[in-house]
Amino acid sequence: MTFTNDQYPPSGRYQRSFWKWSIEHLERMDKDEEDGEIDTRIYDRYLSLMSAILVVPPPDSYMTYYWKPLSSLGCTDRSSHETITLLESRTTIESGTTGLRTWCASFVLASYLIANAETIRDQTVFELGCGSGFLGIIVATIQQKFNERHESHRQPLPAVLLTDVNAGVLSRCRDNVQLRCNQSSNHPNITFSTLDWFDALSLPCTSVGVVIGADIVFDPILVPPLSARMAVVALTVRNEQTLAYFVTEAVKELCVEEVPHAFTSATYFDLDTAGVDAGLDVKIFKFTLHNSAS
Ligand SMILES: C[S@@+](CC[C@H](N)C(=O)[O-])C[C@H]1O[C@@H](n2cnc3c(N)ncnc32)[C@H](O)[C@@H]1O
Incomplete structure (x- = not known):
């Protein structure tokens, strides 16, 4: 049986780092491809994580x-x-x-x-x-x-x-x-x-x-x-x-x-x-x- 990140989500800090890293890589790849386009849901997800930064203290x-x-x-x-x-x-x-x-x-x-x-x-x-x-x-x-x-x-x-x-x-x-x-x-x-x-x-x-x-x-x-x-x-x-x-x-x-x-x-x-x-x-x-x- 596999268990997914949806069931046991990692911390907001980890998720922000992951999506930041992904976006940087995708944007670099995008430059090399003529028709490449990054799915806007990726940016939306990252922005929603960034707006949650103000929650103090960070949740479990x-x-x-x-x-x-x-x-x-x-x-x-x-x-x-x-x-x-x-x-x-x-x-x-x-x-x-x-x-x-x-x-x-x-x-x-x-x-x-x-x-x-x-x-x-x-x-x-x-x-x-x-x-x-x-x-x-x-x-x-x-x-x-x-x-x-x-x-x-x-x-x-x-x-x-x-x-x-x-x-x-x-x-x-x-x-x-x-x-x-x-x-x-x-x-x-x-x-x-x-x-x-x-x-x-x-x-x-x-x-x-x-x-x-x-x-x-x-x-x-x-x-x-x-x-x-x-x-x-x-x-x-x-x-x-x-x-x-x-x-x-x-x-x-x-x-x-x-x-x-x-x-x-x-x-x-x-x-x-x-x-x-x-x-x-x-x-x-x-x-x-x-x-x-x-
Ligand atoms: C620094 S934490 C270490 C927790 C865990 N052993 C670890 O290394 O991640 C100290 C733990 O000792 C427990 N503790 C503190 N005083 C205690 C006592 N008098 N008797 C038993 N446990 C105690 C705390 O509730 C806490 O879970």
Whole structure:
């Protein structure tokens, strides 16, 4: 089934750039052709988009991100790609929360998880501060692809538990995960819970395999919740000293490993270089118990 831009329209800004680019190209081609004529509906569409610029703040819009699953997930066609579509805020903070858009740390952690799919592909995954659902969709899709690959001895899909303190954010996350254009909409074992990450230790989740989190707080109070299981967390370095203090406290309880990472050619999430986290470093840390194997 194909899903069109009419169902999940991109932002006005994206559409304006697209039509501006198209008109410039068509006009250039037009000059070279004697009888060429540009359909006036193209100009009308562009002008209607330009007149909508005055709407402040920009409305929420669908964002579609492209990525390539690796061969470890059974992808043999090197030119094929996957898409993830989410309804997102186009502002940094909306309705008093930062959770209605996807942050750079999620792109970095997603790239790491795609390249290291064995970390989560057959594990129960628990996300703290899940925001709009970008990482949850990636995790669910990786698990589904891994399961499809092992058709002969398929296992029930592991659970994915997506949590956030903000009920509105969680509701948006659920809607995005369940968008029919996302493979995650067919994952049968995803749950959504309102949860303050400082209370995470009180959850009965001893069966959780991996805790993940992107752009969450780095407060030492988070160390006990991370201690019950393996955790992989991407932190955007907004304050070096706070991060150093967090790591100092964490190593007293846990093995803390900073994981080198880079955007690989396997993925191409488009970092919004003009965004609020432009130029900020994102670090990935892996936390394990002192006596655990990895
Ligand atoms: C900067 S956003 C990151 C969202 C998402 N992880 C991403 O990377 O796109 C921080 C998220 O943490 C959530 N959050 C803030 N305080 C929290 C808390 N005490 N417990 C759980 N989630 C919290 C917010 O609602 C928001 O969704």
